[in-house]
Amino acid sequence: MLKHDNKVLSIFALGGVGEIGKNMYVVQYDNEILVIDAGLKFPDAGMLGIDLVIPDISYLMEHKEKVKGVLITHGHEDHIGGLSYFLKNINVPVYASKLTVGLIKGKLREAGILRNTTLHVVDSHSKVSFQYLKASFFRTTHSIPDSLGVCIDTPEGKVVYTGDFKFDQTPVDRNSSDFAAMSRLGDEGVLALLSDSTNADKPGFTGSEWEVGQAIGRVFSHATGRIIFATFASNIHRIQQVFDAAARFGRKVAIVGKSMKNVTKIAHELGYLQFENDILLEPEEIQRLPVDQIVILATGSQGEPMSALNRMARSAHRKADVMPGDTVVIASTPIPGNERHVGRVIDQLFRIGADVIYGPDIHVSGHGSQEELKLMLNLMKPKYFIPVHGEFRMMRAHARIAEQVGVLPGNIFLLNNGDTVEIVDQDARQGGAVHAGQVLIDGLGVGDVGNIVLRDRKLLSExxxxxxxxxxxxxxxxxxxxxxxxxxxxxxVRESEELLDEANQLVSQTLAQCHADQVKEWSSLKSNVRDALSRFLYDQTRRRPMILPIIMEA
Amino acid sequence: MLKHDNKVLSIFALGGVGEIGKNMYVVQYDNEILVIDAGLKFPDAGMLGIDLVIPDISYLMEHKEKVKGVLITHGHEDHIGGLSYFLKNINVPVYASKLTVGLIKGKLREAGILRNTTLHVVDSHSKVSFQYLKASFFRTTHSIPDSLGVCIDTPEGKVVYTGDFKFDQTPVDRNSSDFAAMSRLGDEGVLALLSDSTNADKPGFTGSEWEVGQAIGRVFSHATGRIIFATFASNIHRIQQVFDAAARFGRKVAIVGKSMKNVTKIAHELGYLQFENDILLEPEEIQRLPVDQIVILATGSQGEPMSALNRMARSAHRKADVMPGDTVVIASTPIPGNERHVGRVIDQLFRIGADVIYGPDIHVSGHGSQEELKLMLNLMKPKYFIPVHGEFRMMRAHARIAEQVGVLPGNIFLLNNGDTVEIVDQDARQGGAVHAGQVLIDGLGVGDVGNIVLRDRKLLSExxxxxxxxxxxxxxxxxxxxxxxxxxxxxxVRESEELLDEANQLVSQTLAQCHADQVKEWSSLKSNVRDALSRFLYDQTRRRPMILPIIMEA
Structure with a gap:
């Protein structure tokens, strides 16, 4: 490719660095922008009442005409969950693998923008060319099928983003990581690598999904009652292994939970999930079969209060509940923050009399550990390295790993969202920052809840x-x-009548004093009442409720 | 002991079963009650604004004259944190080991009841006799020194409660578990054993505190800057190992954080923590020494927002902050629910440029794993077994372990708080339940916040x-x-003026309609306004704010 003078290659994240979630990476060369992934994030504990968080894309909206497309690496929510919002504002073509496109379609349909969106299915042989930039893809292994890494050829050199990956040497669908493509990229020369840091503080290798299959086989061979299997709906490989075991052990599979039904249907239609149609059992029919001929596949492995598993455990599900003698498998690790929810569901299941199988025996991560991250770095041999997709401590651990395999410490960039790496003549330095931030979604409101509202909710909640x-x-x-x-x-109120009576008197006294002092402005009256009451209540209770004086005239 | 006809031995928990925290176990024989431990619990995520939770002791208050004493096994908050509240209501003698009494004294002084309380120091040779019941104690190893198990001799037989324990074969203070006393109890015959279930779902053995000492040595030999060491203030053994390493490597120790100062002072005075006085450094003096001669011992290993470590990381501590080149050790595992807090502190420390050491390399649990629980069961050989101190899934795992070592499944009781085990003629069965529950503490209020208030806080927070x-x-x-x-x-408000204007008009219309329909009762007016507004806002925003109509007349 020709080198164009005075043009700058810049790389930055609008989401996904210093955090787990809302991944969005941007490669810009001169007037051409490609966006990779458009994810969402679940709210922190402090974001009271918030449903979801997505990246602030105002930088891209200001440069709308430069944005040429969105490349999506795989179908997880933290990579596609912000796409509808993005496309409503910036309507550009989307490039993704077949399964990923299948999952995206459902979201766009819900948002009412499917017909206005151009979706391109790509695979590891596709090449997509723009004015300066050219995108190609390579197959990776992850906890959802059809995951891709992305290489963007720029006039400065190749920028590679791994997407989420591990090196599963025995993947369920036999589509292993495309080592040849990756090492070819490395041989041709990678200018900058952006790589998944999720498990950068975990030593060794991440286990293969095949090991979970072995554990599933053991569960099926021991269980005498029904088997209820909860996992992420998107973990098609694991679900495939449940179907395989069900076929082997002569059980029928009932699917409960909206997302489990939705994702298995799409994956089955597209050929990513394979089973004979007669193995399926309608949830209504569960009662009609002997207990040892049933598997129930359910959502809820994170203890989500409204998920199928949780409702079944509380006997609040219309079609299925958990019975003594059932074997319940919770095939996931709690996402930080969900430990108590998951614990509560497990306790409830044990109380009912079910046997519960949970923990590391029946789950492996979808993200590579330290030895896999080293392997990726050694395949790619990048000049510059940008750890992404992780909290800061994970990115830092990943930076150390890169140093260990020989990346020069000065060539590693630990970024915040918005921080740019600018490359001119193959020489990279940290540039200025573009605007980045988070947009909070609460019900139908996008961005109408901010710090003041959250601060008030926190005060009110305490x-x-x-x-x-x-x-x-x-x-x-x-x-x-x-x-x-x-x-x-x-x-x-009933147990605190005295306190409230005293508070009442205090307000009367405060207003009488204001009257005597000729204080007449309402704002002063209100702040006098608020201050007096606040002091009194803190004295009496050590609490600071929000105080809202409403003074009327008549 | 003589057997008294028609008299019943009953055993139950008022806190500590089906949960981690607020331990309180009760042994009652006829008209004589002994209480073991009086702990607190930290609130669940759903208990908005609540500071602490303690057991509801109304059963004991109704039978106040029968309660003869409280035996305390060790000085952790989940075993002593509810004691002041208990003694304010039921003033009976307290029996505990020397260090535990030292820690209790501070609490009673703060509550203003130290002078009215009778405190007895006991050790593994003490025997305390009441009319029917006789208490003795045996030494255990745990993450705080001077931990005891309790044996209560009853006319029916021995009831043993292990307290919190592991079998640390190389304890820092060389006071190993009293195997002789435990096996003697087993030989004499244990009627019922209550044992710690915290790690009942962890295979193998829990590591020794000695291993943490080895890791501390490695940290000290590598660190070139200051060492900041955060752990639980009550982990005196670990703190001893930090002092020992400091002496060995020629560093001075500054102590920051209220509870760290308090506990180390008491432990030092009572001889449980040993160091030369000149090793101590006032926090004010930190600046005056070279960085490689300093250790800062701090609270905050759980990421608590107001702890010393967190304030140091945010440069909000008056006397110390974290600098590039510091080595920060976080020697604890996050308690479920605290993972995100701890993660945020680690990220912040890395951002400052400190090196952070955390995770399983520098921490071991204070609770025994499965093999230790089996050993305890085999030493005690109880007829009846009651797993305590754990969530239900842990108690259930502990019950399985008991079956594996030979306790008859029918002789194992999985209890809820309040459930009684009644024993007559050495024959146990589950009896009725006594009243049990939780008392929420919010500021100075004890029990004045209940379900309605919490429900309102939840609505307000969302x-x-x-x-x-x-x-x-x-x-x-x-x-x-x-x-x-x-x-x-x-x-x-600024970004939603239109919405609020429409809401305003809707209220006017609703009231006009009420007027036209001759609806005059205020309660009907209010509920009409509330319903109309609620529907409108849900339609527009998918949110359900609390709506408080205030209608005045003039």
Whole structure:
């Protein structure tokens, strides 16, 4: 490719560095931008009431005409969950593998933008060319089939993003990592590598999905009652192994949970999940078969309160519940923050009398550990290295690994979202930062909840609210009615009558004092009431409820 | 001992079964009650704004005159944190080991009840006799020194509670588990054993604290800058090993964090922590020494927002902060629910440029794993077995272990708090349940926050609150002023003016309709406004803020 003078290659993340989730990486050369992945993230514990978090794409919206396409590496929510929002604002073609396109279609249909979107199916042989940039793909192994890594050829050299990967040497679908393609890229010369840091602080190799298959076989050979198997709906390989075991042991498979039904249907139609149609059992029919001929495939391996497994455990599912003698398999590791939810579901299942199998025996991660990250680095032999897809400590651990295999410490960039790496004449340095941030989604609202609203929710969640209503005489300034105190989330009203009576008197006194002092501005009246009451309540209870004085005139 | 006719031995928990925390076990024979441990628990994620949770002791308060004493096994908060509250209501003598008494004293002093409490120091040779019951103690190893198991001799036989334990074969203070005493109890015959289930789902043996000492030695030999060491303040053995390493490597020790100062002071005074006084460094003096001569011992290994380590990481500590080149050791495992907090602190420390050492290399649990639990069962050879101190799944795993070593399945009791095991003529069966529950502490309030308040806090935390104020004419029923809408924690007011304007109009229309329909009762007016607004807002935003209509007359 020709080198164009005064043009800069820049690489940055709008999501996915310093965090797990909302992956979005950007490669820009001059006036041409390619975006890789458009994910969502689940809210932190502090983001009260928030449903989802997506990247702030205002930089891309300001440079809309430069954006030529979105490349998607695989079908997990942290890589596709923000795509509808992105396309509503920036309508460009999407490039993804067959299964990934299948999963994306459902989302775009729900958002009402499927017909307006151009979707291109790509595979490891595809090449997509733009003015300066040229994208190609290579097969990786991960916990969802049809995962790809991306190579973007630029006038400066190759920029490679691994996507999420591990090196599963015995993958269920026999489509192993494309070592040849990766080492070819390495031989041709990789300018910059962006690689998955999720397990960079885990030594050794991540286990193969095949090992989970072995464990599934043991479960099936021991279970005498029904088997209820909960895992991520997108883990098609694992679900394939459940279907295979069911066929082998003469059990029928009932599928419960919206996303499990949806994903298995798409994967089956597209040929990624293979089973004879007569192995399926409608959930309504579960009662009609002997217990040792049933498998129930369910969502809920993260203890989600509304998931199929949780509702079954609470006997709140219409079609299925858990019975004594069932064997329940929870084939996942709790995502940090979900440990207590998962623990509670397991406890509940044991209480019902089910046997529960959980933990590392029946789950492997989809992300490579340290030895696999080294292998990727040795295959790619990049000049520059940018660890991505991880909290800062994971990216830092990944940077150390890169140093160990010989990347120069000065050639490793630990970025924040928005930080750019600028490359001119194959020489990289950290450039300025573009605007990056997070957009909170709460119900239908996109971005209408921000720090002030969250701060109020936090205050309200800790100590509740007191509303004080009082009507003053327009003429004399004296109290005509009230003060009335309404409290929510503060104390039991019945058990705290005395406290609220005293608070009431205090408000009257404060207003009388204001009247005597000729304080008449409402803002002063309100702040006097708020301060006096706040002090009193903190003294009495060591709590700081939100206080909302409402002063009316009549 | 003589057998007394028609008398029943009953054993139950008021806290500690089906949960981790607020341990309180009760042994009652006829009119005599002994209580073992009085702990607290940290609130679940759903208990918004709650500081602490303690056992509901109303059963004991109803039978106050029968309660003869409280035996405390060791000085951890989940065993002593509810003691002040207990003693304020039931003032009986307390029996505990020397260090445990030292730690209890501080709590009772703070609660203003130290002078009114009788504290007895006991050790593994003590025997305490009541009318029917006789208590003795045996030494165990755990993550705090001076931990005891308890044997209560009853006319029916021996009831043994292990307390928290592991079998550390190389304990730091050389006071190993008292195998002789335990096997003697087993030989004399144990009627019922209550044993710690915390690690019942962990195979093998728990590592020795000695291994952590080895890891501490490696940290000290590699570190070239300051060492900041964060662990639980009560882990005196680990702290001893830090002091020992400091002495060996010529470093001074500065102690920061209230509980770290407090506990090390008590432990040093009582001889459980040994160091030369001149090894101590005042935090103010840290700046004056070369970096390679400093160790800072700090609280905050759980990522607690206000702890010393967290404040140091945010440069919000008055006397110390973290600098590039520091080695920070986080010597603990996150308690479920704290993973994200701990992760955030580690990230922050790495960003500052510190090296951070965390994870299983530098921490071992204080609780025995499966092989240790089997050993305890084989030493004690109990007729009846009650797994305690654990979530249900851990107790269930412990029950299986007991079956494996030969306890009859019918002789194992999986209890809920309050469930009694009644024993007559050495024959045990599950009896009725006594009242048990939890008391929530919020600020100074003990039990004044209950389900309604928590439900309101949850609603408020998710979608905030809307207060609608409107004044109606007393005579005509028409709107005199308002409606005014005040929103907190719902939406950004500035960006949602249109929505709030429409809501305003809707309230006016609803009230006009009520007026036309001759609806005059305030409760109906309010519920009409609430319903109409709730529907409208859910339609527009998919959120359900709390709606508080305030209707005034003038």
């Amino acid at each position: 100590d509740g609210i007191l509303v004080i209503v009082v009507t003053l005489c327009r003429r004399t300034g004296k109290i005509l009615s009230g003060p009335n105190i309404i409290s929510r989330g503060f104390v039991y | 979608d905030g609150i809307l207060v609608i104020v409107v004044t109606l004419c007393r005579r005509t029923g028409k709107i005199l002023s308002g409606p005014n809408i005040i929103s907190r924690g719902f939406v950004y």
